[in-house]
Amino acid sequence: xxxxxxxxxxxxxxxxxxxxxxxxxxxxxxxxxxxxxxxxxxxxxxxxxxxxxxxxxxxxxxxxxxxxxxxxxxxxxxxxxxxxxxxxxxxxxxxxxxxxxxxxxxxxxxxxxxxxxxxxxxxxxxxxxxxxxxxxxxxxxxxxxxxxxxxxxxxxxxxxxxxxxxxxxxxxxxxxxxxxxxxxxxxxxxxxxxxxxxxxxxxxxxxxxxxxxxxxxxxxxxxxxxxxxxxxxxxxxxxxxxxxxxxxxxxxxxxxxxxxxxxxxxxxxxxxxxxxxxxxxxxxxxxxxxxxxxxxxxxxxxxxxxxxxxxxxxxxxxxxxxxxxxxxxxxxxxxxxxxxxxxxxxxxxxxxxxxxxxxxxxxxxxxxxxxxxxxxxxxxxxxxxxxxxxxxxxxxxxxxxxxxxxxxxxxxxxxxxxxxxxxxxxxxxxxxxxxxxxxxxxxxxxxxxxxxxxxxxxxxxxxxxxxxxxxxxxxxxxxxxxxxxxxxxxxxxxxxxxxxxxxxxxxxxxxxxxxxxxxxxxxxxxxxxxxxxxxxxxxxxxxxxxxxxxxxxxxxxxxxxxxxxxxxxxxxxxxxxxxxxxxxxxxxxxxxxxxxxx
Amino acid sequence: xxxxxxxxxxxxxxxxxxxxxxxxxxxxxxxxxxxxxxxxxxxxxxxxxxxxxxxxxxxxxxxxxxxxxxxxxxxxxxxxxxxxxxxxxxxxxxxxxxxxxxxxxxxxxxxxxxxxxxxxxxxxxxxxxxxxxxxxxxxxxxxxxxxxxxxxxxxxxxxxxxxxxxxxxxxxxxxxxxxxxxxxxxxxxxxxxxxxxxxxxxxxxxxxxxxxxxxxxxxxxxxxxxxxxxxxxxxxxxxxxxxxxxxxxxxxxxxxxxxxxxxxxxxxxxxxxxxxxxxxxxxxxxxxxxxxxxxxxxxxxxxxxxxxxxxxxxxxxxxxxxxxxxxxxxxxxx
Numbered sequence: 001x002x003x004x005x006x007x008x009x010x011x012x013x014x015x016x017x018x019x020x021x022x023x024x025x026x027x028x029x030x031x032x033x034x035x036x037x038x039x040x041x042x043x044x045x046x047x048x049x050x051x052x053x054x055x056x057x058x059x060x061x062x063x064x065x066x067x068x069x070x071x072x073x074x075x076x077x078x079x080x081x082x083x084x085x086x087x088x089x090x091x092x093x094x095x096x097x098x099x100x101x102x103x104x105x106x107x108x109x110x111x112x113x114x115x116x117x118x119x120x121x122x123x124x125x126x127x128x129x130x131x132x133x134x135x136x137x138x139x140x141x142x143x144x145x146x147x148x149x150x151x152x153x154x155x156x157x158x159x160x161x162x163x164x165x166x167x168x169x170x171x172x173x174x175x176x177x178x179x180x181x182x183x184x185x186x187x188x189x190x191x192x193x194x195x196x197x198x199x200x201x202x203x204x205x206x207x208x209x210x211x212x213x214x215x216x217x218x219x220x221x222x223x224x225x226x227x228x229x230x231x232x233x234x235x236x237x238x239x240x241x242x243x244x245x246x247x248x249x250x251x252x253x254x255x256x257x258x259x260x261x262x263x264x265x266x267x268x269x270x271x272x273x274x275x276x277x278x279x280x281x282x283x284x285x286x287x288x289x290x291x292x293x294x295x296x297x298x299x300x301x302x303x304x305x306x307x308x309x310x311x312x313x314x315x316x317x318x319x320x321x322x323x324x325x326x327x328x329x330x331x332x333x334x335x336x337x338x339x340x341x342x343x344x345x346x347x348x349x350x351x352x353x354x355x356x357x358x359x360x361x362x363x364x365x366x367x368x369x370x371x372x373x374x375x376x377x378x379x380x381x382x383x384x385x386x387x388x389x390x391x392x393x394x395x396x397x398x399x400x401x402x403x404x405x406x407x408x409x410x411x412x413x414x415x416x417x418x419x420x421x422x423x424x425x426x427x428x429x430x431x432x433x434x435x436x437x438x439x440x441x442x443x444x445x446x447x448x449x450x451x452x453x454x455x456x457x458x459x460x461x462x463x464x465x466x467x468x469x470x471x472x473x474x475x476x477x478x479x480x481x482x483x484x485x486x487x488x489x490x491x492x493x494x495x496x497x498x499x500x501x502x503x504x505x506x507x508x509x510x511x512x513x514x515x516x517x518x519x520x521x522x523x524x525x526x527x528x529x530x531x532x533x534x535x536x537x538x539x540x541x542x543x544x545x546x547x548x549x550x551x552x553x554x555x556x557x558x559x560x561x562x563x564x565x566x567x568x569x570x571x572x573x574x575x576x577x578x579x580x581x582x583x584x585x586x587x588x589x590x591x592x593x594x595x596x597x598x
Numbered sequence: 599x600x601x602x603x604x605x606x607x608x609x610x611x612x613x614x615x616x617x618x619x620x621x622x623x624x625x626x627x628x629x630x631x632x633x634x635x636x637x638x639x640x641x642x643x644x645x646x647x648x649x650x651x652x653x654x655x656x657x658x659x660x661x662x663x664x665x666x667x668x669x670x671x672x673x674x675x676x677x678x679x680x681x682x683x684x685x686x687x688x689x690x691x692x693x694x695x696x697x698x699x700x701x702x703x704x705x706x707x708x709x710x711x712x713x714x715x716x717x718x719x720x721x722x723x724x725x726x727x728x729x730x731x732x733x734x735x736x737x738x739x740x741x742x743x744x745x746x747x748x749x750x751x752x753x754x755x756x757x758x759x760x761x762x763x764x765x766x767x768x769x770x771x772x773x774x775x776x777x778x779x780x781x782x783x784x785x786x787x788x789x790x791x792x793x794x795x796x797x798x799x800x801x802x803x804x805x806x807x808x809x810x811x812x813x814x815x816x817x818x819x820x821x822x823x824x825x826x827x828x829x830x831x832x833x834x835x836x837x838x839x840x841x842x843x844x845x846x847x848x849x850x851x852x853x854x855x856x857x858x859x860x861x862x863x864x865x866x867x868x869x870x871x872x873x874x875x876x877x878x879x880x881x882x883x884x885x886x887x888x889x890x891x892x893x894x895x896x897x898x899x900x901x902x903x904x905x906x907x908x909x910x911x912x913x914x915x916x917x918x919x920x921x922x923x924x925x926x927x928x929x930x931x932x
Contacts, residue, residue: 331683331896382704385684417673438784448704448878455879456670461637466786469877471774485783552889 004025004339050118050401050498050586052228052541053110053178056144058122061280062287065113065580065594072597073292074578075318081267081297086250087234088166089173093348093494094322099234100286101272101293102255106140106159106216109284109586111592116583118498120228121284124154124238124256125216128228135223135539140231147277148240149255156210158238163208166235168196170247175496177230181220182207185511197241223539226544228498239428252343258288269296289580289596301326306574309339316577317597325571327446328382333573343573344581348588349494350568351397351503352389353453353518355479357487358561361437365430367560368410368438370488373423373461375453377416380566381448386573391416391503394536395453395507395556396500399567399585402549409557412564423461436464440479440486444468447490454488480516491520492568494588500548505532508555521561528555608746632925639921645914653718660715663698665708667715667881671697672706679706683896691899697920699903703893708759713903715881717911723793727800731862732855734801735808736847740839742809743816750813757806765803765865770874772799789880796875808854819843849926856919860912867908883908 087103108123125140146154183189209217259272272293304323393408455465479489496502510524538544584591672679684704688693691700699709742753867884869875876882890901
């Protein structure tokens with residue numbers, strides 16, 4: 001999954017000298033830093049041990065929270081407007097967490113209220129799936145008593161429809177794992193059902209079978225160990241065929257979860273209210289404590305931080321899914337003991353890297369020199385320091401299974417400003433002293449500051465740096481062009497589920513070198529392509545995750561396609577009137593499913 | 599033959615206000631005398647001169663002070679910045695004997711050096727734009743006023759058109775286009791290129807007020823007797839403009855120019871504040887405000903120095919403009 005935009009969008013500001021003078025009159029001086037070490041405690045970097053739950057774990061209702069009560073309205077402040085409500089079209093972090101309120105999928109993640117431990121359990125299905133035929137066939141049985149918001153029962157036909165409509169041409173934004181596994185790589189799968197299910201055609205029974213109202217069977221042409229995770233993506237749920245309005249479904253989807261959409265105003269906000277036909281006995285993940293979730297968009301981080309910290313009026317019951325405390329306000333919030341008691345700092349699945357364009361920087365020695373010289377620590381400081389992320393050692397983040405804390409081949413943690421000496425030696429040895437690098441960066445304040453740091457460090461190591469600013473709004477399009485003219489550029493990628501299988505193939509498979517692909521390094525190396533194809537066939541889930549992790553480390557040390565800069569963290573606040581706020585480690589956002597108003 | 603300029607507005611008015619002015623003083627000397635007596639004007643002039651000296655002598659200050667505006671002291675020496683928040687460890691923005699104005703949050707550069715070099719950038723751009731705009735304003739204003747008729751009409755409409763251009767929006771749209779045209783996609787946009795582009799835009803959209811004002815003045819002057827007399831004696835239009843009209847336009851030109859400069863400096867700062875002016879690492883006054891606006895909750899001191907400096911500069915320059923007008927055109931004195 002991709003993060004919505006560059007981390008920091010430009011804020012509109014008005015310029016007046018009077019404003020500056022007024023601010024000066026208010027407070028003449030400021031106190032120094034030197035924060036309390038207690039407050040700087042960061043999340044422990046134990047890798048996520050997501051386990052597969054048993055059928056008992058999948059059976060509802062979810063355990064009641066102590067002190068929880070029904071009623072009340074929760075105000076949710078979000079920066080970016082939700083573009084999609086159709087579960088098939090959702091793929092960005094804030095929408096991923098939002099859909100957990102109204103959309104149920106075959107499996108889903110159950111987060112322990114106390115420990116935050118994540119377990120994959122059956123959601124619409126009774127369990128995480130039964131595999132047969134050596135992992136080529138997966139069978140799901142639906143629970144009893146499942147209903148849509150209009151009271152009609154959810155059957156296997158609705159699940160089949162939800163999957164088949166993903167083949168329709170208008171479905172362009174969602175994840176494509178299951179479709180590709182069922183019907184072919186890349187965009188090839190669409191040929192299996194060019195119009196989706198809308199013209200009466202269906203996938204053959206040898207691919208997707210629904211022998212009765214309760215059973216859904218997927219047939220794959222090779223072992224697929226990670227199907228239980230793939231069917232937890234928001235697009236593998238249930239959509240009633242007779243209520244499917246195609247493109248218009250994006251504005252008014254039919255809810256299967258505890259909440260339904262009452263009022264969606266694009267660009268402004270959306271309201272979720274109780275869905276009376278949701279039965280808590282069928283759901284081991286969600287609660288239905290709150291009457292209404294009132295989500296409004298357009299709140300810059302500065303704005304949401306100030307409101308949630310002050311917690312006046314409606315903001316007492318305020319929260320945010322993905323808005324962080326603005327880096328400029330971190331020190332203010334840290335000093336506020338009361339606000340800190342209702343805050344959390346958690347690691348997100350997103351990894352920020354600076355991709356090296358291997359089409360242009362062909363010499364591996366030069367790429368190694370870049371990796372040694374890159375000032376990851378100082379770079380992270382510009383984005384907000386330890387509250388915004390942790391210096392990255394490898395290409396995959398700590399939320400993934402099998403993450404190795406000590407893996408840091410270029411000693412990014414030891415040298416926050418980069419190891420210029422080592423880089424210089426490598427560059428000299430390669431005979432490339434003064435090598436010219438074109439560094440492309442989004443034209444925003446933070447990225448401009450970061451560019452200063454990067455330029456200084458790389459020039460210290462003997463590179464010549466040409467900085468090119470790129471318009472923020474088209475940043476990803478610009479760097480996504482295969483024939484772009486940049487050597488270095490930042491990008492961010494998050495694992496779709498806690499396995500490196502959702503990182504390595506999309507980012508480093510030679511098949512994925514095309515415009516707008518996430519393979520920003522344009523890496524197309526035969527041995528990597530072969531390894532990816534081999535590991536994809538491993539049928540044992542634990543062995544597969546371990547192999548993916550090993551492969552990611554090998555790609556990094558052998559090919560150096562990118563320099564990991566930091567693993568993202570979210571430092572966020574919520575209002576004092578709320579209970580049951582927890583962290584969804586899979587989506588890297590604040591989880592609303594157990595929230596109640598005290 | 600007496601030069602017509604000595605019979606012009608300035609001289610005729612002077613004795614009336616000065617009363618017992620000693621005989622034999624040229625208008626220029628009289629003006630200087632009046633100006634010297636205006637204390638506000640003298641102080642403002644001193645302040646303005648100080649700013650120009652600082653801008654001019656920035657490298658010298660840097661050498662004496664022992665720091666430069668580019669080194670990220672705070673990042674190179676971790677004890678200076680709080681690793682958690684990026685703000686200076688010491689109170690008041692990290693002011694101490696070593697860093698007189700403190701250090702910049704996050705990047706940890708020296709604020710005094712940033713400010714001195716930022717003033718240099720802004721003043722250079724402002725001054726260049728002022729000179730160009732003044733010259734253009736004079737040429738177009740005088741031509742429009744003196745020629746009249748069709749020329750005046752078309753120049754008038756051109757001025758209307760340009761006045762209606764939103765300057766900042768124009769610049770936001772203009773910059774990427776010229777960059778794409780003139781700078782190779784492989785190379786960084788050179789600083790001189792940005793400076794030139796900024797000056798060009800400020801110039802292009804900054805000369806109209808002066809031109810309009812001068813056109814009005816010339817319209818009334820050209821009907822005066824001394825111009826008529828010059829025409830009758832067969833003087834060429836060029837000579838009339840040079841010898842008869844321009845000497846009488848000195849006051850509005852000088853006053854307008856002194857008011858134009860602080861205006862350009864603030865506009866340049868505003869553009870940088872909006873992120874379309876100068877970019878890192880070129881120090882810039884306006885961008886310091888943009889940063890200050892981000893940091894003010896945690897480190898108000900950072901905003902303090904560029905803020906005070908800008909307020910002092912703009913006020914001093916405007917007061918200077920007023921004093922110059924008072925001195926040159928004593929009819930308007932209190």
